[in-house]
Structures are given as structure tokens and as C-alpha cells.
Amino acid sequence: MELVNKKPSGLVDVKMHYCPGCGHGIVHRLIAEVMDELGIRERTVGIAPVGCAVFADDYFNCDMIQGPHGRGPAIATGIKRSQPDCIVFSYQGDGDLASIGMAETIHSAARSENITIIFINNAIYGMTGGQMAPTTLLGQPASTCPTGRDAKVNGYPIKVCELLAQLEGARYLERTSVSSAQGVIKTKRAVKKAFQNQVEGKGFSLVEILSMCPTNWGMNSLQGVKFVDEKMMPIYPLGVFRSTEQEGGQR
Amino acid sequence: MGEKILMKGNEALAEGAVLAGCRFFSGYPITPQNEVPEYMSWRLPEAGGTFIQAESEVSAINMLYGAAATGIRTMTSSSSPGISLKQEGISYCAGADLPIFFANVVRGGPGLGNIAASQGDYNQSVKGGGHGDYHTIVLAPNSVDEMGNFPKKCYELAEKYRMPAMILADGILGQMMEPVEFKFQPVDPANLKKPDWSLGNAAGRKKRIVRSYDLREGELEKMNWARAKKFQEIEDREVQFEEKNINDAQLVLVAYGTSSRIAAAAMKMARDKGIKVGLFRPITLWPFPKKQLAKLAQRVKNFLVVEMSQGQFVDDVRLAIGGTAQVDLYARPAGIPSGEEVFAVVEKLYQSIKPAKAVKKVEKVKPAKKAKSPKKAKPTRKLKPVKKKTVKIKTAKKATRKGGRR
Numbered sequence: 001m002e003l004v005n006k007k008p009s010g011l012v013d014v015k016m017h018y019c020p021g022c023g024h025g026i027v028h029r030l031i032a033e034v035m036d037e038l039g040i041r042e043r044t045v046g047i048a049p050v051g052c053a054v055f056a057d058d059y060f061n062c063d064m065i066q067g068p069h070g071r072g073p074a075i076a077t078g079i080k081r082s083q084p085d086c087i088v089f090s091y092q093g094d095g096d097l098a099s100i101g102m103a104e105t106i107h108s109a110a111r112s113e114n115i116t117i118i119f120i121n122n123a124i125y126g127m128t129g130g131q132m133a134p135t136t137l138l139g140q141p142a143s144t145c146p147t148g149r150d151a152k153v154n155g156y157p158i159k160v161c162e163l164l165a166q167l168e169g170a171r172y173l174e175r176t177s178v179s180s181a182q183g184v185i186k187t188k189r190a191v192k193k194a195f196q197n198q199v200e201g202k203g204f205s206l207v208e209i210l211s212m213c214p215t216n217w218g219m220n221s222l223q224g225v226k227f228v229d230e231k232m233m234p235i236y237p238l239g240v241f242r243s244t245e246q247e248g249g250q251r
Numbered sequence: 252m253g254e255k256i257l258m259k260g261n262e263a264l265a266e267g268a269v270l271a272g273c274r275f276f277s278g279y280p281i282t283p284q285n286e287v288p289e290y291m292s293w294r295l296p297e298a299g300g301t302f303i304q305a306e307s308e309v310s311a312i313n314m315l316y317g318a319a320a321t322g323i324r325t326m327t328s329s330s331s332p333g334i335s336l337k338q339e340g341i342s343y344c345a346g347a348d349l350p351i352f353f354a355n356v357v358r359g360g361p362g363l364g365n366i367a368a369s370q371g372d373y374n375q376s377v378k379g380g381g382h383g384d385y386h387t388i389v390l391a392p393n394s395v396d397e398m399g400n401f402p403k404k405c406y407e408l409a410e411k412y413r414m415p416a417m418i419l420a421d422g423i424l425g426q427m428m429e430p431v432e433f434k435f436q437p438v439d440p441a442n443l444k445k446p447d448w449s450l451g452n453a454a455g456r457k458k459r460i461v462r463s464y465d466l467r468e469g470e471l472e473k474m475n476w477a478r479a480k481k482f483q484e485i486e487d488r489e490v491q492f493e494e495k496n497i498n499d500a501q502l503v504l505v506a507y508g509t510s511s512r513i514a515a516a517a518m519k520m521a522r523d524k525g526i527k528v529g530l531f532r533p534i535t536l537w538p539f540p541k542k543q544l545a546k547l548a549q550r551v552k553n554f555l556v557v558e559m560s561q562g563q564f565v566d567d568v569r570l571a572i573g574g575t576a577q578v579d580l581y582a583r584p585a586g587i588p589s590g591e592e593v594f595a596v597v598e599k600l601y602q603s604i605k606p607a608k609a610v611k612k613v614e615k616v617k618p619a620k621k622a623k624s625p626k627k628a629k630p631t632r633k634l635k636p637v638k639k640k641t642v643k644i645k646t647a648k649k650a651t652r653k654g655g656r657r
Contacts, residue, residue: 012458042454047317048462057460063450065320066462068343071313074305078317078325081301082275083451086321104313107306 008032010041012061021221023178023211024052027120028059030188031089034195035062044087045079047072051093052126070101073108076115087198089116095125098134098158105164112169112203116194119160119206122213123232130216134158137235142216161208161241171203173241177210179228186238202244210236255430260420261286261328263399263431264354265294268326271403272438273352274300275325277314279307279333282366283422284356287328308333312340312353319349320461322449324406324440328354330422331372332363334380341415342381346463348448350409352402354418356425359585368422368509369585370559376419377537377567384475386482388416388489389536391507395429403435408489410446412481419536421559423509423587491534492543496522500529502601503547505568505578506557507533509587514557516590521597528597536564544571552576553604557593559583577604 007013010032018024035041041062048056050069057064067075072090080088097105097119108115124142125131132142132149135157139148149157164170172194176187187209194205210232214224258266265287268276276291288304295302301318305311311327319325329337334355344351357372359365376389388408390401401418409416450459465471493511496518497503506514511532521528531547531554533540548554554576556565561584569578581588581596 043452045321045450054464057462061458063453063458064460064462065317065347065450066460066464067313067316068339071310071316071340074310074313075317075320077303077310078275078277078314078319079321079450081303081314082318082323082325083321086451103306104310107310 008036010035010061012059014058016059017055018052019213019215021212021214021224022052022126023122023209023213024120026178026184027118027187027191027209027211028056030184030191031091031118032060033188034192037192038195038199040087040195040199043085044089045083047075047079047088047090049090049092049096050127051096053091053093053120054127056091070096070099071104072096072101073104073113073115073117076117077108077111077113080113080115084114087116087195089118089195091118092120093126094119094121094123094133094135098160102134102158105160106167109164109167109170109204109206112171114198114201114203115205116198117204117206118191118194119208120211121160121208121232121236122211123157124213124216126213126216135160135236137231140231141218157235159236161206164206165241169204170206170242171244172197172205173208174243175208175210175236175238175241177228177233177238179210179212179225197244208236210238253432255432257428258395258399258431259286259426259428260395260398260423261356261425262290263395264328264402264418264420264425265290267399267431267433268324268352268402269294269298269300270433270435270437271406272324272440272443273326273402273406274298274323274440275315275318276301276327277303277305277311277318278327278329279305279311281308281330281333283358283368283425284328284330284354286425287354287356291326308336309340312337312344315351315353316340316344316347316349319344319351320347320450322446324352324438324443326352326354326402328356330356330358331360331369334372334375338375338381340381341387342379342383342385343463344415345379345381345385345387346383347461348413349415349461350406350413351415352405352409352417353415354402354420357419357421365585366422367585368424368559368587370421370508370510370564371561371585372419373536373558373560373563376417377539385414385478386485386537388412388414388485388538389419390416390491391419391534391536392424393508393511393532395424395427396431398424399431399433400435403438408485412485414481419508421509486538486541489535490538490540490543492540493530493532493534494547495530495532496527497529497531497547497551499527500551501527502553502555502597502604503529503531503551504555504557504593504597505531505533505544505564507536507564510557510559513588513590513593517557517593517597520590520594521601524598526597526601528601539567539571541567541571544568545573545575548572548576553600554578555597555600556580557588559585559587
């Protein structure tokens with residue numbers, strides 16, 4: 001019997017450590033499928049962040065490097081500029097990308113580095129145990145804001161796509177979600193575009209993916225999915241914020 | 252090669268790196284090292300390499316981390332506060348066993364300090380620098396010529412041992428102009444062997460991972476022990492130093508970098524007056540020439556350390572000598588001494604050690620332990636453990652090299 005739906009070659013056949021109901025596993029698979037479909041796996045270098053996805057260097061079946069917290073875009077810049085034939089992606093969470101690594105995020109976009117960033121926004125610090133993230137919603141409790149994020153004390157959630165959309169160098173920005181089958185399909189399309197752009201030398205591409213963290217949200221898997229749809233989406237609307245067709249083009 | 256060119260230290264440093272095969276530089280402006288990125292910004296593209304002005308030192312070192320992981324020769328440079336910012340990234344490079352090369356053109360500190368020369372970053376450089384258990388190979392040039400010729404040495408050592416190597420310079424060495432002769436054939440990066448750990452182009456091989464972590468029980472300790480073994484090897488094999496007028500010296504000046512030039516000037520003044528002064532200059536600050544200094548201290552009983560910091564370098568000298576000789580210190584933290592100034596100290600000290608000659612005779616009768624009697628009690632306070640150390644030095648004798656590697 002032929003196996004029709006097999007594991008993409010871009011994933012190593014190991015057990016992942018992610019919690020039930022987490023979105024990371026889904027996004028990992030999408031990236032792996034895209035690497036296979038574009039035939040780029042052997043020339044791809046991925047960057048694992050600090051955070052829940054730190055072990056992604058064991059999961060993706062391509063060359064991987066794990067670096068300091070938030071510095072993925074700088075590492076990606078170093079790799080891409082010295083090996084322009086490589087396809088380089090940086091996989092980052094919200095604390096990594098939008099808090100400690102914000103400068104690297106903005107400046108790699110401003111330089112329009114020809115790299116791909118996959119940004120998982122689950123509005124919480126996962127690996128360290130549920131602290132407030134730069135993307136935590138107002139009123140959302142976290143272990144460092146137990147009564148909920150208060151704008152007066154903690155400020156407002158950062159909308160990464162909207163922020164980066166101001167930059168000419170940001171060639172492709174899209175926000176999707178993996179909270180539904182439809183969302184997963186759309187996310188894959190966006191991830192593919194973000195890699196395709198790099199293959200074509202179009203410059204900085206980032207996909208922000210709204211994802212579930214039921215463990216640190218104190219919910220079950222189903223409630224987690226609902227939280228993305230009902231609470232996160234109104235604050236973080238899905239859509240394309242910048243596209244290569246808009247302006248620019250070849251770098 | 253073979254031609255002398257008048258260059259600024261910072262430019263010689265940059266050119267030396269390019270000639271040694273560097274094809275990637277990322278950095279951030281800071282005085283007094285700005286000539287390095289400025290030079291690289293046109294020179295590297297000319298040589299087919301990449302120059303990036305990063306948004307911060309933090310970003311610059313991480314660009315380097317990525318570029319070095321692809322197996323090419325890379326460089327970054329900065330000055331004190333900027334090097335502090337780079338230390339996390341340097342620690343990652345050490346943890347991931349990546350050979351990187353960087354230079355610290357030291358300025359006054361702490362904090363923003365000033366923009367003049369200083370040696371205040373000695374401890375940071377030789378004791379690891381960032382977090383965790385590691386060392387960086389540290390070369391300390393004392394001329395523009397060495398600024399130009401040391402990058403190649405750094406690359407070779409960094410690659411041989413898969414670890415960061417650095418040049419510890421200062422504002423004077425960076426800013427002054429002197430003739431430089433690049434004493435090596437320019438390295439064509441195409442002729443360098445691609446290391447078997449480098450990332451990119453995985454066709455036909457298994458995936459590779461560059462990382463500095465290992466959460467498996469006991470594995471990190473194993474890794475650190477392996478590194479400790481490597482560090483020991485480096486301490487045994489790679490020490491470089493320079494000695495001048497040592498043979499008949501009664502007093503030996505110990506200094507590195509710019510201080511060693513000043514000390515050399517003071518030595519000349521002393522010799523002109525018939526004062527028997529020598530100079531011992533470590534070229535590698537890590538590995539530190541411990542055995543060589545200890546050996547020297549078997550004969551010479553008076554040392555004067557000259558450093559442009561509060562007394563950081565002197566600690567390593569005293570550790571090496573282990574209380575078997577008197578080690579005095581002339582320190583100028585964020586100040587630059589003149590030759591005359593150091594000579595005045597030498598002259599005074601030399602007078603005070605004359606009675607030590609009498610002690611020396613006693614020393615011949617009795618074993619060395621009673622020889623270190625002079626006034627200053629500080630470095631020789633604890634005599635008992637010293638005996639043991641003397642024994643240790645003797646066992647280490649075998650490995651002691653006769654001359655410097657320079």
C-alpha cells in the first residue's frame with residue numbers, strides 16, 4: 001500500500017516536545033512541506049530562537065543554527081550575505097521577535113534583507129512559563145501580570161505587521177492564524193510566498209502567525225482555538241499588510 | 252609583502268585581516284576604532300567580501316555568528332563599551348566552537364569613560380569576557396606592524412582550536428601611524444578548506460547544527476571538560492612572548508601592548524645609566540606565559556609591572572611568579588605614563604633593591620624561600636603555600652620553551 005500523506009522530508013522523524021493544542025507543530029510541518037515543494041531543503045539554513053521553538057534545530061531536516069535571544073534576523077543576515085545561494089529562515093516567537101529582538105527585526109526589514117521570518121504570535125512567553133509578552137492582550141492574565149495586562153502599567157500590545165508596514169524594505173508582510181483548517185491552508189500559502197520571495201530575491205518577507213498556547217493560557221485545546229479566533233483576531237486582524245506587488249520588486 | 256607602508260594602526264588591522272582572508276565584517280561605530288569599519292566599507296567589497304554597518308554591536312556580533320557558521324573568515328571590531336555589548340554573542344561563539352576574530356581597541360572606562368587609550372579591559376579579555384566557562388585567545392600587539400600581522404595569527408589559532416581569538420589593542424595603537432610590513436602572502440579564501448561543520452549547501456550530506464546548548468544530563472559538562480583539555484593544550488603550546496636585556500637584569504619590567512613600548516623607553520634610559528633592567532612582554536595574554544615568567548623568577552628577584560589599568564595584569568604576573576620574587580606595580584588607570592615617569596620609578600626601585608644583593612648571597616646558601624625579604628610585604632605575604640608552587644614550577648619545566656615564538 002502506498003503512503004499518501006507522509007511526513008515531509010523537511011522534518012526529522014522525532015517526537016516533538018510541544019504541548020497538546022500548541023500551534024508550533026503545525027507551522028513546523030508547513031515550513032517543511034514548503035521546503036519540499038520548492039525543492040530548497042538542501043540549501044536551506046534555519047535559525048532556531050530562544051523560547052519554545054529552541055529545539056526546532058532538532059526538528060527541521062535542514063542545516064540549523066541556534067542563537068541568542070532575539071537575534072535571529074542578525075544571524076540570518078550574516079548567513080545570507082555570506083552565502084547568497086542559501087535560503088535562510090528565522091523562526092521566532094513574540095518575546096524573541098517583538099521584545100528583546102525588536103531592533104534586529106526592524107533593521108533587517110529596513111535593509112530589506114533577502115530572508116524569511118516566521119513569527120509565531122501566541123501572546124505569551126511559553127518556555128519560561130507564561131509571562132507577559134509584548135503581544136499579550138489588554139486584560140489577558142500572565143504570570144507577571146496576574147490580574148491581566150494593564151495599559152497603565154504594562155503598555156499596549158505591539159502589532160508587528162502594522163509596525164513593519166511603515167518600512168519600504170519590508171516587501172511582504174502577512175498575518176495568518178493556525179486556529180482553523182482554513183487558517184492552516186492560508187498560512188501555508190503565506191509561508192510558501194515568503195520563501196518563494198526569497199528564492200526570487202525579492203527581499204524581506206515576514207509571516208506573523210497567530211497561534212495557540214493553551215498550557216500557558218490556562219485553557220484546554222478547544223478553548224485555545226476559540227481564544228485566537230475571538231480575542232486575538234480583533235486586535236490582530238488577519239491579512240496582507242505589504243506585498244511585493246505593492247512596490248519595490250527585485251532587490 | 253616585503254614593502255613598508257605608513258599606516259594608521261586601525262587601518263593596518265583592517266588590511267591585515269583582509270589579506271589574511273577575511274571576507275565578512277559587521278560592526279558599529281565607536282571611537283577610537285572607527286577607521287576599521289570605515290576602511291572595511293570600501294576594502295571588503297573590493298575584495299569580493301561583505302561589509303555591514305549593523306544597527307548595534309549586539310546585532311554586529313550576531314551577524315558574525317551567522318557568517319562564521321558558514322565557515323568563512325569573519326571579523327568585527329569595537330572599543331570597550333561596544334565589546335561589552337558583544338560579549339553575549341562571543342560566548343555563543345565559544346559555546347558553539349566557532350572560530351571568530353575580533354579586535355578591541357580599548358578606551359578608558361568604566362562606563363562611557365573616555366576615548367583615550369587604556370588597558371582597563373584586561374580582565375574582561377583574558378578571563379573569558381562573557382558568561383560561562385571559556386577562554387578567548389588574546390594577542391596583544393605593541394606596534395602598527397603587529398596590528399597588521401596579528402590578524403592572520405588570530406585566524407590560524409581560532410581555526411586550529413575552533414574558538415574565538417582577539418586582538419587587544421588600545422586607542423594609541425589604533426590611532427598612531429607607523430610603517431607596517433605585511434609579512435605573509437595574501438590568503439585567497441578560495442584556497443581555504445571548508446570546515447566539516449559549516450552550514451549551507453547540504454546536498455548529499457546529513458544536516459548540520461551549530462548551537463551552544465545541550466540540555467541532556469551531563470552532556471554540557473562533558474563538552475566543557477573537552478574544552479578545558481583544549482585550553483590546557485593551548486597553554487602548553489601557543490604561548491608567545493618577547494624578552495629584552497634579560498640575561499644580566501636585576502629588575503625586569505613586565506608590560507604588554509602600549510605599556511611595553513613605554514617600558515622599553517624607560518629600560519633604554521636605565522641602560523644608558525648602567526642600570527640593569529630587562530623587559531618581559533607577553534604577546535599572548537591568554538594563554539599567559541606563566542611558565543616562562545616563573546622560570547625567569549628563579550633568577551630575577553625583582554619585577555615591575557607597568558600597566559594602564561588599576562592592577563589587573565599584575566595579578567596574572569604574581570600568580571605566575573607565585574611569590575618567589577618581588578612584584579611591584581606602576582599603574583595608570585586610564586592614564587598614559589611617559590618613559591621618563593616609568594624610568595623615575597625604575598631608578599627609585601633599583602636603589603631599594605640593592606640591599607637585596609646581600610639577601611641574594613644568603614639565598615645561595617639557603618634555598619630560595621628566604622630570598623624574598625624586601626620591604627613590600629604584599630605580594631610575598633604568604634610564604635608557606637609558595638614552597639609547593641615552586642615545586643610545581645619545577646615539574647612544569649620540561650614544557651618550558653626557551654625563546655619566544657616571535
